[in-house]
Amino acid sequence: MKKANPNQDRPEIFNTAVLKKIQQARMAQPTAGELLSGILSGDINALSKAITLIESSNPKHFEKANTLIHSCLPHANQSVRIGITGIPGVGKSSFIEAFGKHLSGLGKKIAVLTIDPSSTISHGSILGDKTRMEELAKDPNAYVRPSASGETLGGVARKTRETIVLCEAAGFDTIIIETVGVGQSETAVHSMVDFFLLLNVSGTGDELQGIKRGIMEMADAIVINKADGDNIPKATLARTQFAHALHLFPSKKSGWIPTATTCSAKTNEGIAEIEQLISKYIELTKNNGFFDSKRAEQNEFWLLETIHHQLQEHFFHHPEIQKELEKTKKAVQNNEYSPFAAAQLLLKKYFKNKP
Ligand SMILES: Nc1nc2c(ncn2[C@@H]2O[C@H](COP(=O)(O)OP(=O)(O)O)[C@@H](O)[C@H]2O)c(=O)[nH]1
Numbered sequence: 179m180k181k182a183n184p185n186q187d188r189p190e191i192f193n194t195a196v197l198k199k200i201q202q203a204r205m206a207q208p209t210a211g212e213l214l215s216g217i218l219s220g221d222i223n224a225l226s227k228a229i230t231l232i233e234s235s236n237p238k239h240f241e242k243a244n245t246l247i248h249s250c251l252p253h254a255n256q257s258v259r260i261g262i263t264g265i266p267g268v269g270k271s272s273f274i275e276a277f278g279k280h281l282s283g284l285g286k287k288i289a290v291l292t293i294d295p296s297s298t299i300s301h302g303s304i305l306g307d308k309t310r311m312e313e314l315a316k317d318p319n320a321y322v323r324p325s326a327s328g329e330t331l332g333g334v335a336r337k338t339r340e341t342i343v344l345c346e347a348a349g350f351d352t353i354i355i356e357t358v359g360v361g362q363s364e365t366a367v368h369s370m371v372d373f374f375l376l377l378n379v380s381g382t383g384d385e386l387q388g389i390k391r392g393i394m395e396m397a398d399a400i401v402i403n404k405a406d407g408d409n410i411p412k413a414t415l416a417r418t419q420f421a422h423a424l425h426l427f428p429s430k431k432s433g434w435i436p437t438a439t440t441c442s443a444k445t446n447e448g449i450a451e452i453e454q455l456i457s458k459y460i461e462l463t464k465n466n467g468f469f470d471s472k473r474a475e476q477n478e479f480w481l482l483e484t485i486h487h488q489l490q491e492h493f494f495h496h497p498e499i500q501k502e503l504e505k506t507k508k509a510v511q512n513n514e515y516s517p518f519a520a521a522q523l524l525l526k527k528y529f530k531n532k533p
């Protein structure tokens with residue numbers, strides 16, 4: 179056998195390789211404490227890892243994720259949360275890019291999150307070509323994070339809400355949430371933001387058609403985008419129509435009177451005014467107490483939402499219930515049982531067998 183030579187560099191290379199592996203493994207699996215100190219120092223890499231952790235659907239990660247969110251909470255409230263909705267193609271991503279760059283110019287730090295439960299199916303937006311917001315993503319004051327994929331709307335929404343907390347702890351003072359503007363995503367976003375902006379475009383002259391009343395009612399501002407070039411007169415007309423329509427809604431608890439305005443994400447016309455509008459809203463609602471009471475209400479909503487969700491998950495994943503449910507479904511379909519009585523039976527069984 180060859181005698182070991184202490185000066186031989188082979189063992190050293192081996193050691194460095196092992197060391198590197200250990201370091202990489204540690205980096206890949208940082209503790210909640212390591213992630214927290216990374217986040218608090220504004221380390222984007224740590225923030226991204228933390229978001230991946232809370233997005234994980236592996237039950238083994240839940241405890242660590244909860245510990246992390248809990249420890250971020252005391253650092254997480256100094257922000258303005260803005261929701262942007264509108265049908266695909268109105269220019270939400272383009273608007274956020276222009277608006278985000280303007281905010282960055284004012285010295286703000288912006289995190290952009292998207293709620294798009296369909297992203298796994300459509301691979302991003304349906305019409306848009308700016309989903310990644312390339313320019314804003316390059317801005318050192320901005321962080322752009324696409325939606326968690328492969329999830330239901332409820333799942334995406336819950337995780338987005340926790341992501342907001344992490345971003346705020348990392349020092350982002352403006353959180354912008356883009357929804358795809360289809361389905362129920364507006365309601366989910368509305369329940370996690372301070373200011374809700376509905377983006378629109380002028381088109382057929384019959385602008386108010388096709389916009390759900392409930393969404394208009396939630397809006398704190400309606401912005402007609404693409405007010406540039408030949409489109410300016412039409413956009414101005416649309417703004418007037420929306421302004422009239424907004425007057426017909428009952429006044430808001432916030433004391434704020436929603437407004438309609440125009441902008442162009444292409445020329446930046448009107449973008450600065452929208453920032454001023456939102457600042458006015460924040461000032462008003464912080465002074466009259468609505469800002470804090472709305473956030474408190476939202477916290478309560480998410481508490482109850484999470485409980486509902488977890489109870490449901492637990493029930494439907496219970497092995498005995500899963501077996502029984504199939505039989506019960508058939509019995510109900512064949513009118514052997516009333517749905518109500520069958521539900522009672524299943525629930526009774528569930529509560530009896532609860533571990
Ligand atoms: N002329 C003009 N086009 C715009 C404006 N904003 C967005 N667009 C275009 O509209 C299309 C859809 O934009 P996008 O931001 O992806 O819309 P989203 O689906 O609502 O996110 C893209 O081709 C954009 O270049 C604008 O202010 N003016």
Ligand SMILES: [Mg+2]
Nearest residue numbers: 271303306309
């Ligand atoms: Mg988009």
